[in-house]
Amino acid sequence: MDGYEKLQSCAKKAVIKRSVTYPDWPNKGVSFLDISPLFLSYEDFDTLINYWQYRFQDVQLVVGLEARGFILATAISQRLKIPMMMMRKKGKLPGKTLSESYTKEYGKDEFEIQEDVFRHLSPATKSCKNFHVLIVDDILATGGTLCASIELVRKLLKANSMTNAKISTSLISSIKCLKGKENIYEKYNDVSIDVIHEI
Ligand SMILES: O=P(O)(O)OC[C@H]1O[C@H](OP(=O)(O)OP(=O)(O)O)[C@H](O)[C@@H]1O
Numbered sequence: 748m749d750g751y752e753k754l755q756s757c758a759k760k761a762v763i764k765r766s767v768t769y770p771d772w773p774n775k776g777v778s779f780l781d782i783s784p785l786f787l788s789y790e791d792f793d794t795l796i797n798y799w800q801y802r803f804q805d806v807q808l809v810v811g812l813e814a815r816g817f818i819l820a821t822a823i824s825q826r827l828k829i830p831m832m833m834m835r836k837k838g839k840l841p842g843k844t845l846s847e848s849y850t851k852e853y854g855k856d857e858f859e860i861q862e863d864v865f866r867h868l869s870p871a872t873k874s875c876k877n878f879h880v881l882i883v884d885d886i887l888a889t890g891g892t893l894c895a896s897i898e899l900v901r902k903l904l905k906a907n908s909m910t911n912a913k914i915s916t917s918l919i920s921s922i923k924c925l926k927g928k929e930n931i932y933e934k935y936n937d938v939s940i941d942v943i944h945e946i
């Protein structure tokens with residue numbers, strides 16, 4: 748096993764150890780996968796960040812999806828020393844925003860980002876030829892959330908004439924039977940989806 752495979756395998760073991768499933772929550776029929784225990788173990792969370800640090804060392808910007816994605820994106824941005832952007836639920840960001848509504852496994856929601864958010868990026872970051880954005884979140888279920896986030900990032904890149912940028916995504920876990928990956932690849936075949944633990 749090489750360095751990458753070792754990091755991936757350790758990250759997967761940490762996720763398996765720290766995930767708890769709650770049947771019929773928040774709605775009947777939903778099997779809720781709670782990864783929050785991961786944050787109660789510095790070592791296991793650090794193992795996860797070690798994997799992301801290696802896997803995404805060429806990323807210029809990390810986007811965290813509200814709310815659990817914020818924790819992950821912040822940790823990655825600090826480890827990789829790169830900017831982090833919040834993708835927030837509707838009505839939480841001031842100024843002109845871009846928005847995308849979506850349906851997730853247990854309800855509907857809407858994401859927003861500020862139209863002019865890239866003005867806060869450094870000139871060096873903005874002028875990067877191979878601009879690579881990482882969208883990170885905890886769970887890929889139906890893919891509605893991730894799909895909406897990809898659409899918003901694409902709109903933002905287009906508005907900033909960065910159309911040759913690369914978008915990668917990474918999730919801690921995915922629920923295979925809900926076909927989130929398939930739903931996203933149907934719409935975006937140029938986006939990579941990295942999942943540490945598929946159940
Ligand atoms: O693949 P999908 O079916 O779209 O569901 C996945 C999304 O659902 C949860 O977010 P949610 O908005 O429920 O919660 P949070 O605010 O606690 O992160 C989870 O964090 C993912 O973002």
Ligand SMILES: Nc1ncnc2[nH]cnc12
Nearest residue numbers: 778779780851852886888
């Ligand atoms: N089954 C699930 N577990 C945790 N988060 C989720 N978000 C959407 N579906 C979920």
